[in-house]
Amino acid sequence: MIACHPTSLQKTHHHYSVFESWSGFITSYNSSIQVTVNSDISLTAKFTGVNNYFTFDGDSNIPEIKNAILSLLNDCATRYLLDNNLYLHGQIPIEKSSSLSLFSWGPVSHTIKWNVAGFDNTNLFLIHELFHAYQHGVDTVNTGRNINNEIESFMAQYKYCEKYNLLECLPGTVQGWRDSFGAYLISPTSENYDIMINYVRNLQQGAYTESEFPDIATKRNIDNINSIFTCY
Numbered sequence: 001m002i003a004c005h006p007t008s009l010q011k012t013h014h015h016y017s018v019f020e021s022w023s024g025f026i027t028s029y030n031s032s033i034q035v036t037v038n039s040d041i042s043l044t045a046k047f048t049g050v051n052n053y054f055t056f057d058g059d060s061n062i063p064e065i066k067n068a069i070l071s072l073l074n075d076c077a078t079r080y081l082l083d084n085n086l087y088l089h090g091q092i093p094i095e096k097s098s099s100l101s102l103f104s105w106g107p108v109s110h111t112i113k114w115n116v117a118g119f120d121n122t123n124l125f126l127i128h129e130l131f132h133a134y135q136h137g138v139d140t141v142n143t144g145r146n147i148n149n150e151i152e153s154f155m156a157q158y159k160y161c162e163k164y165n166l167l168e169c170l171p172g173t174v175q176g177w178r179d180s181f182g183a184y185l186i187s188p189t190s191e192n193y194d195i196m197i198n199y200v201r202n203l204q205q206g207a208y209t210e211s212e213f214p215d216i217a218t219k220r221n222i223d224n225i226n227s228i229f230t231c232y
Ligand SMILES: [Zn+2]
Pocket: 128, 132, 149, 150, 153
């Protein structure tokens, strides 16, 4: 038995090209497949770029996005997020946006819209959205809006900023982040989780209401963070 998936074909295509389809022995749009063979087969993986979006293969006309990606590739955790989102999980284009930063998902395509001009250090917001994209890839049950996914995405920003001494680049205060997200990392109690929720809701100035971003009991953890930031 052999497992055929894009990682086994890395040398034959550009690293951040986007998987499109298989042809030959198997016809599938899944980037990861497993086949059992008992004789020679012919199997071709087709990769493509994403028009008008960032593709990492040098044809992007959005230098801010490319520079941010290059810096995130230097970190083990954010590199993992990029590898998963742009590569293993298929096509998640990153689109320049003037007024917001968000990850949207649909049955066919997902998109990260990202404001490259509104703040200093906007790649910190790209980390946030990349983490939402990761959550969507690993969590097939609760993929809608909830405050727990927000906590994890803000925690991803916190971990990265803490490591590189960039906490002052985040909205809010350094002390505010330490007293909420930092405190939970030291002592992951339910009380400290509530403090993180309050901090994030205050930070968003009422935009993350409880009805729009509910608190889901089974998601009151940072399991996704713990599995990705093990390299820190
Ligand atoms: Zn978010």
